[in-house]
Amino acid sequence: MGLGCYSMSGAYGAADDAESIATIHRAIERGVTLLDTSASYGQGHNHTLIGKAIKDRRDKVFIHSKTGTIRSREMGSVAEGSGTPERLREICDLSLKNLGIKTLDVMTMSRVDPTVPIEESVGAMGRLVDDGKIRFIGLSEAASATVRHGFGTRTLTSLQYEYSLWTRDPEDDHLVTCRELDMALMAYAPLGYGFLTGTVNKAGAQSDADTRQKFPRFTEDHFAANRQRVTQLEALGRDKGATAAQICLAWLLAQGDDVFPIPGCKSRRHLDENLDAMDIALTPEDLSFLDLVFPKGSASGDRYPPDGMQRVNR
Numbered sequence: 001m002g003l004g005c006y007s008m009s010g011a012y013g014a015a016d017d018a019e020s021i022a023t024i025h026r027a028i029e030r031g032v033t034l035l036d037t038s039a040s041y042g043q044g045h046n047h048t049l050i051g052k053a054i055k056d057r058r059d060k061v062f063i064h065s066k067t068g069t070i071r072s073r074e075m076g077s078v079a080e081g082s083g084t085p086e087r088l089r090e091i092c093d094l095s096l097k098n099l100g101i102k103t104l105d106v107m108t109m110s111r112v113d114p115t116v117p118i119e120e121s122v123g124a125m126g127r128l129v130d131d132g133k134i135r136f137i138g139l140s141e142a143a144s145a146t147v148r149h150g151f152g153t154r155t156l157t158s159l160q161y162e163y164s165l166w167t168r169d170p171e172d173d174h175l176v177t178c179r180e181l182d183m184a185l186m187a188y189a190p191l192g193y194g195f196l197t198g199t200v201n202k203a204g205a206q207s208d209a210d211t212r213q214k215f216p217r218f219t220e221d222h223f224a225a226n227r228q229r230v231t232q233l234e235a236l237g238r239d240k241g242a243t244a245a246q247i248c249l250a251w252l253l254a255q256g257d258d259v260f261p262i263p264g265c266k267s268r269r270h271l272d273e274n275l276d277a278m279d280i281a282l283t284p285e286d287l288s289f290l291d292l293v294f295p296k297g298s299a300s301g302d303r304y305p306p307d308g309m310q311r312v313n314r
Protein backbone atom coordinates (compact mmCIF):
# COMPACT_ATOMS: atom_id res chain seq x y z
CA MET A 1 0.00 0.00 0.00
CA GLY A 2 1.29 3.46 -0.87
CA LEU A 3 0.45 6.87 0.53
CA GLY A 4 -1.43 9.40 -1.60
CA CYS A 5 -0.35 12.92 -0.70
CA TYR A 6 -2.97 14.98 -2.56
CA SER A 7 -5.03 16.03 0.46
CA MET A 8 -1.88 17.34 2.18
CA SER A 9 -2.04 20.30 -0.19
CA GLY A 10 -5.62 21.31 0.54
CA ALA A 11 -7.52 19.30 -2.07
CA TYR A 12 -10.34 18.45 0.31
CA GLY A 13 -10.04 21.28 2.82
CA ALA A 14 -7.33 22.78 4.98
CA ALA A 15 -4.21 20.77 5.75
CA ASP A 16 -1.50 21.19 8.35
CA ASP A 17 2.08 20.86 7.08
CA ALA A 18 3.47 19.67 10.40
CA GLU A 19 0.91 16.87 10.68
CA SER A 20 1.37 16.00 6.99
CA ILE A 21 5.13 15.64 7.48
CA ALA A 22 4.55 13.58 10.63
CA THR A 23 2.19 11.39 8.59
CA ILE A 24 4.83 10.80 5.91
CA HIS A 25 7.40 9.97 8.59
CA ARG A 26 5.01 7.55 10.30
CA ALA A 27 4.26 5.91 6.93
CA ILE A 28 7.97 5.35 6.32
CA GLU A 29 8.46 4.02 9.86
CA ARG A 30 5.65 1.56 9.26
CA GLY A 31 7.25 0.31 6.06
CA VAL A 32 5.42 2.27 3.37
CA THR A 33 7.82 2.78 0.48
CA LEU A 34 5.59 4.43 -2.13
CA LEU A 35 4.55 8.10 -2.08
CA ASP A 36 2.20 9.42 -4.75
CA THR A 37 2.23 13.09 -5.71
CA SER A 38 1.93 15.45 -8.67
CA ALA A 39 3.60 18.64 -9.82
CA SER A 40 0.14 20.20 -9.85
CA TYR A 41 -0.89 19.41 -6.26
CA GLY A 42 -1.00 22.76 -4.48
CA GLN A 43 0.91 24.23 -7.45
CA GLY A 44 4.20 22.83 -6.19
CA HIS A 45 3.35 22.85 -2.46
CA ASN A 46 3.04 19.04 -2.39
CA HIS A 47 6.51 18.60 -3.86
CA THR A 48 8.20 21.01 -1.48
CA LEU A 49 6.37 19.43 1.45
CA ILE A 50 7.48 15.92 0.46
CA GLY A 51 10.98 17.26 -0.20
CA LYS A 52 11.16 18.49 3.40
CA ALA A 53 9.74 15.25 4.78
CA ILE A 54 12.20 12.97 2.95
CA LYS A 55 15.30 15.14 3.10
CA ASP A 56 17.11 12.75 5.45
CA ARG A 57 15.40 9.55 4.25
CA ARG A 58 15.38 9.71 0.46
CA ASP A 59 16.61 6.13 0.17
CA LYS A 60 13.55 4.82 2.02
CA VAL A 61 10.92 5.92 -0.49
CA PHE A 62 9.95 5.41 -4.08
CA ILE A 63 8.43 8.64 -5.40
CA HIS A 64 5.72 8.37 -8.02
CA SER A 65 4.99 11.82 -9.40
CA LYS A 66 2.60 12.97 -12.06
CA THR A 67 3.00 15.85 -14.47
CA GLY A 68 -0.37 17.54 -13.89
CA THR A 69 -2.44 19.06 -16.65
CA ILE A 70 -2.38 22.69 -17.75
CA ARG A 71 -4.44 25.22 -15.78
CA SER A 72 -6.34 27.68 -17.91
CA ARG A 73 -8.30 30.55 -16.40
CA GLU A 74 -11.13 30.09 -18.89
CA MET A 75 -11.24 26.33 -19.22
CA GLY A 76 -9.95 25.00 -15.90
CA SER A 77 -7.68 22.01 -16.24
CA VAL A 78 -6.76 20.95 -19.79
CA ALA A 79 -4.76 18.00 -21.07
CA GLU A 80 -4.12 19.58 -24.48
CA GLY A 81 -0.49 20.66 -24.64
CA SER A 82 0.45 18.84 -21.43
CA GLY A 83 2.22 15.94 -23.15
CA THR A 84 4.66 17.72 -25.46
CA PRO A 85 8.32 16.74 -25.10
CA GLU A 86 9.20 20.31 -24.09
CA ARG A 87 6.62 20.49 -21.32
CA LEU A 88 7.42 17.03 -19.98
CA ARG A 89 11.10 17.96 -19.65
CA GLU A 90 10.22 21.29 -18.06
CA ILE A 91 7.89 19.65 -15.51
CA CYS A 92 10.46 16.99 -14.74
CA ASP A 93 13.13 19.61 -13.99
CA LEU A 94 10.71 21.61 -11.84
CA SER A 95 9.63 18.48 -9.94
CA LEU A 96 13.23 17.50 -9.20
CA LYS A 97 13.96 21.02 -7.99
CA ASN A 98 10.89 21.26 -5.73
CA LEU A 99 11.37 17.75 -4.35
CA GLY A 100 15.06 18.45 -3.82
CA ILE A 101 16.10 15.17 -5.43
CA LYS A 102 18.32 14.18 -8.34
CA THR A 103 16.20 11.39 -9.85
CA LEU A 104 12.47 10.77 -9.81
CA ASP A 105 11.49 7.11 -9.40
CA VAL A 106 8.42 7.15 -11.65
CA MET A 107 7.21 10.02 -13.79
CA THR A 108 3.65 9.65 -14.98
CA MET A 109 1.63 11.72 -17.41
CA SER A 110 -1.51 12.72 -15.47
CA ARG A 111 -3.74 12.59 -18.53
CA VAL A 112 -3.08 11.59 -22.11
CA ASP A 113 -2.65 14.67 -24.30
CA PRO A 114 -4.94 14.17 -27.32
CA THR A 115 -2.87 16.61 -29.39
CA VAL A 116 0.38 14.63 -29.09
CA PRO A 117 0.79 11.00 -30.24
CA ILE A 118 1.39 8.82 -27.20
CA GLU A 119 4.57 7.49 -28.80
CA GLU A 120 5.94 11.04 -28.79
CA SER A 121 5.10 11.68 -25.13
CA VAL A 122 6.43 8.31 -23.98
CA GLY A 123 9.49 8.73 -26.20
CA ALA A 124 10.19 12.06 -24.50
CA MET A 125 9.93 10.45 -21.06
CA GLY A 126 12.25 7.71 -22.32
CA ARG A 127 14.87 10.35 -23.05
CA LEU A 128 14.49 11.55 -19.44
CA VAL A 129 15.29 7.98 -18.36
CA ASP A 130 18.35 8.00 -20.64
CA ASP A 131 19.45 11.29 -19.07
CA GLY A 132 19.14 9.81 -15.56
CA LYS A 133 16.41 12.27 -14.51
CA ILE A 134 13.77 9.57 -14.00
CA ARG A 135 13.94 5.82 -13.46
CA PHE A 136 10.60 4.56 -14.74
CA ILE A 137 7.69 5.78 -16.86
CA GLY A 138 3.98 5.57 -16.02
CA LEU A 139 0.62 6.63 -17.42
CA SER A 140 -2.55 7.66 -15.66
CA GLU A 141 -6.16 7.29 -16.82
CA ALA A 142 -4.97 6.08 -20.23
CA ALA A 143 -7.14 3.77 -22.33
CA SER A 144 -5.92 0.22 -22.68
CA ALA A 145 -5.02 0.69 -26.35
CA THR A 146 -3.03 3.82 -25.48
CA VAL A 147 -1.10 1.87 -22.84
CA ARG A 148 -0.23 -0.75 -25.46
CA HIS A 149 0.90 1.87 -27.98
CA GLY A 150 2.98 3.66 -25.36
CA PHE A 151 4.52 0.39 -24.24
CA GLY A 152 5.59 -0.23 -27.85
CA THR A 153 7.83 2.83 -27.59
CA ARG A 154 9.33 2.32 -24.12
CA THR A 155 8.67 -0.03 -21.22
CA LEU A 156 5.97 1.37 -18.95
CA THR A 157 6.05 0.38 -15.32
CA SER A 158 2.59 1.32 -14.07
CA LEU A 159 -0.85 2.61 -14.89
CA GLN A 160 -2.57 4.78 -12.32
CA TYR A 161 -6.34 4.51 -12.58
CA GLU A 162 -9.28 5.20 -10.32
CA TYR A 163 -10.18 1.85 -8.79
CA SER A 164 -12.38 1.13 -5.80
CA LEU A 165 -15.58 -0.64 -4.88
CA TRP A 166 -17.63 2.09 -6.56
CA THR A 167 -15.31 2.47 -9.58
CA ARG A 168 -14.56 -0.99 -10.88
CA ASP A 169 -14.01 0.32 -14.42
CA PRO A 170 -10.43 -0.96 -14.88
CA GLU A 171 -11.23 -4.59 -14.07
CA ASP A 172 -12.18 -5.92 -17.49
CA ASP A 173 -9.72 -4.11 -19.67
CA HIS A 174 -6.93 -2.10 -18.04
CA LEU A 175 -6.08 -4.72 -15.46
CA VAL A 176 -5.88 -7.39 -18.17
CA THR A 177 -3.54 -5.19 -20.22
CA CYS A 178 -1.37 -4.42 -17.19
CA ARG A 179 -1.07 -8.11 -16.40
CA GLU A 180 -0.14 -8.94 -19.98
CA LEU A 181 2.55 -6.26 -19.99
CA ASP A 182 3.73 -6.96 -16.43
CA MET A 183 2.77 -3.47 -15.28
CA ALA A 184 1.43 -2.46 -11.87
CA LEU A 185 -2.06 -1.03 -11.53
CA MET A 186 -1.95 1.80 -9.02
CA ALA A 187 -5.45 2.19 -7.62
CA TYR A 188 -6.09 5.85 -6.91
CA ALA A 189 -9.02 7.22 -4.88
CA PRO A 190 -9.39 3.76 -3.32
CA LEU A 191 -11.69 5.24 -0.66
CA GLY A 192 -13.93 6.93 -3.23
CA TYR A 193 -12.40 10.31 -2.31
CA GLY A 194 -13.43 9.61 1.27
CA PHE A 195 -17.07 8.80 0.49
CA LEU A 196 -16.66 5.05 1.03
CA THR A 197 -15.28 5.55 4.53
CA GLY A 198 -18.78 6.44 5.73
CA THR A 199 -17.59 9.75 7.13
CA VAL A 200 -19.19 11.87 4.42
CA ASN A 201 -22.65 12.54 5.72
CA LYS A 202 -23.98 15.41 3.68
CA ALA A 203 -24.22 16.12 -0.03
CA GLY A 204 -21.95 18.66 -1.76
CA ALA A 205 -18.85 20.37 -0.45
CA GLN A 206 -17.62 19.25 2.94
CA SER A 207 -15.82 22.58 3.37
CA ASP A 208 -15.27 25.74 1.30
CA ALA A 209 -12.03 24.57 -0.27
CA ASP A 210 -13.20 21.12 -1.31
CA THR A 211 -12.59 20.00 -4.89
CA ARG A 212 -15.21 17.27 -4.49
CA GLN A 213 -18.10 19.71 -4.58
CA LYS A 214 -18.44 19.23 -8.35
CA PHE A 215 -18.15 15.44 -8.26
CA PRO A 216 -21.58 14.09 -9.31
CA ARG A 217 -21.55 11.23 -6.78
CA PHE A 218 -21.33 13.74 -3.93
CA THR A 219 -24.20 15.91 -5.16
CA GLU A 220 -27.78 16.00 -3.88
CA ASP A 221 -28.98 13.96 -6.90
CA HIS A 222 -26.82 10.95 -6.10
CA PHE A 223 -25.79 11.27 -2.48
CA ALA A 224 -28.56 9.24 -0.82
CA ALA A 225 -28.26 6.23 -3.17
CA ASN A 226 -24.49 6.09 -2.72
CA ARG A 227 -24.64 6.61 1.04
CA GLN A 228 -27.13 3.76 1.32
CA ARG A 229 -24.62 1.32 -0.19
CA VAL A 230 -21.91 2.49 2.19
CA THR A 231 -24.08 1.46 5.16
CA GLN A 232 -23.55 -2.15 3.97
CA LEU A 233 -19.80 -1.63 4.06
CA GLU A 234 -20.09 -0.29 7.57
CA ALA A 235 -22.17 -3.33 8.56
CA LEU A 236 -19.58 -5.77 7.17
CA GLY A 237 -16.91 -3.76 8.97
CA ARG A 238 -18.77 -4.08 12.28
CA ASP A 239 -18.95 -7.86 11.82
CA LYS A 240 -15.22 -8.04 11.24
CA GLY A 241 -14.13 -5.47 13.80
CA ALA A 242 -13.02 -3.15 11.02
CA THR A 243 -13.97 0.25 9.61
CA ALA A 244 -15.55 0.81 6.21
CA ALA A 245 -12.25 2.32 5.02
CA GLN A 246 -10.40 -0.82 6.02
CA ILE A 247 -12.89 -3.04 4.19
CA CYS A 248 -12.41 -0.96 1.01
CA LEU A 249 -8.64 -1.33 1.21
CA ALA A 250 -8.71 -5.02 2.14
CA TRP A 251 -10.94 -5.61 -0.90
CA LEU A 252 -8.44 -3.89 -3.21
CA LEU A 253 -5.53 -5.78 -1.69
CA ALA A 254 -7.44 -8.99 -2.42
CA GLN A 255 -7.51 -8.15 -6.15
CA GLY A 256 -3.89 -9.19 -6.68
CA ASP A 257 -0.30 -8.43 -5.77
CA ASP A 258 -0.05 -6.16 -8.79
CA VAL A 259 -2.80 -3.83 -7.54
CA PHE A 260 -1.38 -1.09 -5.32
CA PRO A 261 -3.91 1.05 -3.46
CA ILE A 262 -2.68 4.54 -2.64
CA PRO A 263 -5.19 5.86 -0.08
CA GLY A 264 -4.81 9.57 0.51
CA CYS A 265 -4.65 10.98 4.00
CA LYS A 266 -3.09 13.81 5.92
CA SER A 267 -3.19 12.56 9.49
CA ARG A 268 -1.43 9.80 11.40
CA ARG A 269 -4.80 8.65 12.69
CA HIS A 270 -6.15 7.90 9.22
CA LEU A 271 -2.79 6.50 8.12
CA ASP A 272 -2.66 3.97 10.95
CA GLU A 273 -6.24 2.92 10.33
CA ASN A 274 -5.56 2.44 6.62
CA LEU A 275 -2.32 0.50 7.09
CA ASP A 276 -4.03 -1.79 9.60
CA ALA A 277 -6.28 -2.91 6.72
CA MET A 278 -3.35 -5.10 5.64
CA ASP A 279 -4.16 -7.37 8.58
CA ILE A 280 -7.77 -7.91 7.53
CA ALA A 281 -8.47 -11.07 5.60
CA LEU A 282 -11.70 -11.08 3.64
CA THR A 283 -13.26 -14.51 3.24
CA PRO A 284 -14.76 -15.72 -0.06
CA GLU A 285 -18.18 -15.01 1.53
CA ASP A 286 -17.14 -11.42 2.34
CA LEU A 287 -15.95 -10.94 -1.25
CA SER A 288 -19.22 -12.32 -2.65
CA PHE A 289 -21.16 -10.00 -0.36
CA LEU A 290 -19.16 -7.01 -1.63
CA ASP A 291 -19.78 -8.11 -5.22
CA LEU A 292 -23.49 -8.13 -4.51
CA VAL A 293 -23.52 -4.72 -2.85
CA PHE A 294 -21.11 -3.07 -5.29
CA PRO A 295 -21.50 -4.75 -8.68
CA LYS A 296 -19.72 -3.00 -11.56
CA GLY A 297 -21.42 0.25 -12.47
CA SER A 298 -23.43 0.38 -9.25
CA ALA A 299 -22.43 3.88 -8.18
CA SER A 300 -24.99 6.55 -8.78
CA GLY A 301 -23.51 9.33 -10.95
CA ASP A 302 -20.31 9.71 -12.95
CA ARG A 303 -17.01 9.84 -11.10
CA TYR A 304 -16.14 13.27 -12.54
CA PRO A 305 -18.11 16.22 -13.94
CA PRO A 306 -18.51 16.20 -17.76
CA ASP A 307 -15.23 18.04 -18.51
CA GLY A 308 -13.31 15.64 -16.27
CA MET A 309 -14.95 12.60 -17.88
CA GLN A 310 -13.68 13.81 -21.27
CA ARG A 311 -10.10 13.60 -20.07
CA VAL A 312 -10.17 10.03 -18.74
CA ASN A 313 -9.67 6.70 -20.46
CA ARG A 314 -8.34 8.06 -23.77
Ligand SMILES: NC(=O)c1ccc[n+]([C@@H]2O[C@H](COP(=O)([O-])OP(=O)(O)OC[C@H]3O[C@@H](n4cnc5c(N)ncnc54)[C@H](OP(=O)(O)O)[C@@H]3O)[C@@H](O)[C@H]2O)c1
Pocket: 003, 004, 005, 006, 007, 008, 012, 036, 037, 066, 110, 140, 141, 160, 161, 187, 188, 189, 190, 191, 192, 193, 194, 195, 197, 199, 245, 262, 263, 264, 265, 266, 267, 269, 270, 271, 273, 274
Ligand atom coordinates in the same frame (compact mmCIF):
# COMPACT_ATOMS: atom_id res chain seq x y z
N1 LIG B 1 -4.19 10.08 -11.24
C1 LIG B 1 -5.18 10.85 -10.84
O1 LIG B 1 -5.88 11.46 -11.66
C2 LIG B 1 -5.47 11.00 -9.38
C3 LIG B 1 -6.65 11.63 -8.98
C4 LIG B 1 -6.92 11.75 -7.61
C5 LIG B 1 -6.03 11.25 -6.69
N2 LIG B 1 -4.86 10.66 -7.10
C6 LIG B 1 -3.89 10.13 -6.11
O2 LIG B 1 -4.52 9.09 -5.36
C7 LIG B 1 -4.44 9.37 -3.96
C8 LIG B 1 -5.67 8.85 -3.27
O3 LIG B 1 -6.82 9.46 -3.79
P1 LIG B 1 -7.62 10.59 -2.99
O4 LIG B 1 -6.80 11.09 -1.87
O5 LIG B 1 -8.07 11.57 -4.00
O6 LIG B 1 -8.92 9.80 -2.49
P2 LIG B 1 -9.09 8.60 -1.43
O7 LIG B 1 -7.80 8.04 -1.07
O8 LIG B 1 -10.12 7.72 -1.99
O9 LIG B 1 -9.75 9.38 -0.19
C9 LIG B 1 -9.08 10.41 0.48
C10 LIG B 1 -10.05 11.03 1.46
O10 LIG B 1 -10.42 10.06 2.44
C11 LIG B 1 -10.10 10.52 3.74
N3 LIG B 1 -9.62 9.38 4.52
C12 LIG B 1 -8.47 8.69 4.36
N4 LIG B 1 -8.39 7.67 5.24
C13 LIG B 1 -9.51 7.73 5.98
C14 LIG B 1 -10.00 6.96 7.04
N5 LIG B 1 -9.33 5.90 7.48
N6 LIG B 1 -11.20 7.31 7.59
C15 LIG B 1 -11.90 8.36 7.12
N7 LIG B 1 -11.48 9.14 6.10
C16 LIG B 1 -10.29 8.82 5.53
C17 LIG B 1 -9.03 11.55 3.56
O11 LIG B 1 -9.08 12.44 4.66
P3 LIG B 1 -7.75 13.15 5.25
O12 LIG B 1 -7.01 13.67 4.08
O13 LIG B 1 -8.31 14.18 6.16
O14 LIG B 1 -6.96 12.12 5.99
C18 LIG B 1 -9.44 12.19 2.23
O15 LIG B 1 -10.43 13.16 2.43
C19 LIG B 1 -4.30 10.90 -3.90
O16 LIG B 1 -3.78 11.31 -2.65
C20 LIG B 1 -3.42 11.16 -5.08
O17 LIG B 1 -2.07 10.91 -4.70
C21 LIG B 1 -4.58 10.51 -8.42
